[in-house]
Amino acid sequence: MGTTQRINPGVKHQPNWGDLSNSITQIAKTFEQEKKLEDEEAKEKEKETKKDEKNDDKSPLLNDNSKQFKKILDRRTEHINSAFKNLVKTGGGRKAISSGKSSSLGKAGLKSAGKLVSFFSSVAANGIDKTLTDIGFGSLKGKSFKDVIDYLLIYCSDSNQGMDETAANKASCEIMKEIAAQSDNDVNKYQELIKELVDGKGLEDTLCRFLGLYIFEHLSQRFEEKIQQEKKEDISKQTFKTIKNDILGRIKVLNQKRKVSKIDWNKTEGKVEIEKIFNSVIKILYNEKN
Incomplete structure (x- = not known):
């Protein structure tokens, strides 16, 4: 039996493990989003290379991707913070x-x-x-x-x-x-x-x-x-x-x-x-x- 089958419901009167599980899933999703963005960027660069476009024409796309990567990293940090907080909550609190x-x-x-x-x-x-x-x-x-x-x-x-x-x-x-x-x-x-x-x-x-x-x-x-x-x-x-x-x-x-x-x-x-x-x-x- 896998470890996922051994999750207990947590501490009485405290939030369910579901909130913690969701936080971990959201962290994983940011890696999926990051990979998707990297794949899209690679395809665009390949198209640009074939078209032999100038560097100036590439800047808007790269700048836009840079903003998207930052958003993903920021979301990841938020979800990691959420995971730690939910873990402490399921344990009944820090004390x-x-x-x-x-x-x-x-x-x-x-x-x-x-x-x-x-x-x-x-x-x-x-x-x-x-x-x-x-x-x-x-x-x-x-x-x-x-x-x-x-x-x-x-x-x-x-x-x-x-x-x-x-x-x-x-x-x-x-x-x-x-x-x-x-x-x-x-x-x-x-x-x-x-x-x-x-x-x-x-x-x-x-x-x-x-x-x-x-x-x-x-x-x-x-x-x-x-x-x-x-x-x-x-x-x-x-x-x-x-x-x-x-x-x-x-x-x-x-x-x-x-x-x-x-x-x-x-x-x-x-x-x-x-x-x-x-x-x-x-x-x-x-x-x-x-």
């Missing part, structure tokens, strides 16, 4: 999601975020060897870098495979793979990269990126198959690539004043800080002023 009280979005993301930062901070404080032993991997002796990463991918995943858990698992895996890819298959370099994250501002950025990926995975799970069926694979790929890049692009501008390296992630302050960061991520996606 419910960021505190883990929503029944559809947030709980698994917060849990996985806590697990990630706890692991990273432990590596920075105690070293990779002790941390791996503490989480059940055992000694590094005789183990390859791939063995370590494979174990961590499982460790950071939740066994409960609901849509929320799946979104968190995929986001966790992507973060782990990104750091591993920079490590040149070297455990010591991997350890140093994590220490640099925790000692600097990188851990906060990593947390924000994880939460952004987590939100994207919720949208992708629910609607990518639907758009692929309705608009074909190339439009679906363009649509979700754009949504993902937009989410991560917005999150890059976040700038928390407090250094998260000073947080004890195993205490209540760690949980509170993750919720605050998650709240900021949702706020910037939702485009709220306050």
Whole structure:
């Protein structure tokens, strides 16, 4: 059964998933419109080439097309904003999601975020060897870098495979793979990269990126198959690539004043800080002023 069959009706007394689905469909339509305009422009240019017309004669058409492309891009931005707002609404609002009280979005993301930062901070404080032993991997002796990463991918995943858990698992895996890819298959370099994250501002950025990926995975799970069926694979790929890049692009501008390296992630302050960061991520996606 495809993912589109697993869409639930959302949160009680909140807008239906239909508004969110429509926003995603409208984003996809802008790519169809863009392609149609590109095809029309290509045909006109071909006609002009055959007629050997002067450049001055081509300007009005090109200027008109330029205006049309801008309108399409503006509509796309509006629909992306609408999609983010509708996602937050279906989750019961920013506060419910960021505190883990929503029944559809947030709980698994917060849990996985806590697990990630706890692991990273432990590596920075105690070293990779002790941390791996503490989480059940055992000694590094005789183990390859791939063995370590494979174990961590499982460790950071939740066994409960609901849509929320799946979104968190995929986001966790992507973060782990990104750091591993920079490590040149070297455990010591991997350890140093994590220490640099925790000692600097990188851990906060990593947390924000994880939460952004987590939100994207919720949208992708629910609607990518639907758009692929309705608009074909190339439009679906363009649509979700754009949504993902937009989410991560917005999150890059976040700038928390407090250094998260000073947080004890195993205490209540760690949980509170993750919720605050998650709240900021949702706020910037939702485009709220306050």
